[in-house]
Amino acid sequence: MTVAEELSASLEDYLEAIHHIASEKGASKAKDIALRLKVRSSSVTGALHALAKRGLANYAPYDLITLTPEGEKLALDVIHRHEALRDFFITVLSVDKTEADDAACKMEHSVSPEIIERIVQFVKFVQTCPLGGAEWIEGKGFFCEHKDSEGGCPLYKEEKQDSSKEQ
Missing domain, CATH: 1.10.10.10 (Winged helix-like DNA-binding domain superfamily/Winged helix DNA-binding domain)
Incomplete structure (x- = not known):
């Protein structure tokens, strides 16, 4: 050990x-x-x-x-785990900073380095999405593997068009 x-x-x-x-x-x-x-x-x-x-x-x-x-x-490893979890909660799940910090503090001790790195990569993906970040679409979530030729998500575009028609 x-x-x-x-x-x-x-x-x-x-x-x-x-x-x-x-x-x-x-x-x-x-x-x-x-x-x-x-x-x-x-x-x-x-x-x-x-x-x-x-x-x-x-x-x-x-x-x-x-x-x-x-x-x-x-200490830096613990801080890295904490920040990765906190950023995931804030960026991906839209949890408020205080609640995200509290949850990250509890979880940072039990999440494996492999999972932390996947979370870090996912947050980077969300932050660098060609759509300018992720937006939660009910029933579809954040991730779309059907990018069009422009690098955008047709489901996202369709949802946005439907929303603007309703207004």
Whole structure:
């Protein structure tokens, strides 16, 4: 088992928090981590000991907290998973940002790298669609494999024409 496989969702959240706080403030303190994660100081201390024991964080009581190169790598991986899921929820499912962030935070720990990369590619497809992005069409969804010679979707064009006739 690798270090990443041994990490709990909670410890991954601590890595993510340490990285974000250090990026925002230049350094991480236990108090800032507790506030960000809405946990008690004693919980932060326990998590920091666990991360330090695994070689993922540099920690000494009352000192600034930093991530080791391996801890930084894992934090960036967690952040990548979070952002991929959040972007999918916002861009593809039209979920509001707060709800998308909350859901991404819960799911980021259990989705495989292969699925994350497929989600990333799908979001890129939706964002670079020749139609200027995706629009939900009831009963048809977002995806159409029937592009016409202009690179557009005939179902999308038909739906748009029908909508304009009704108005």
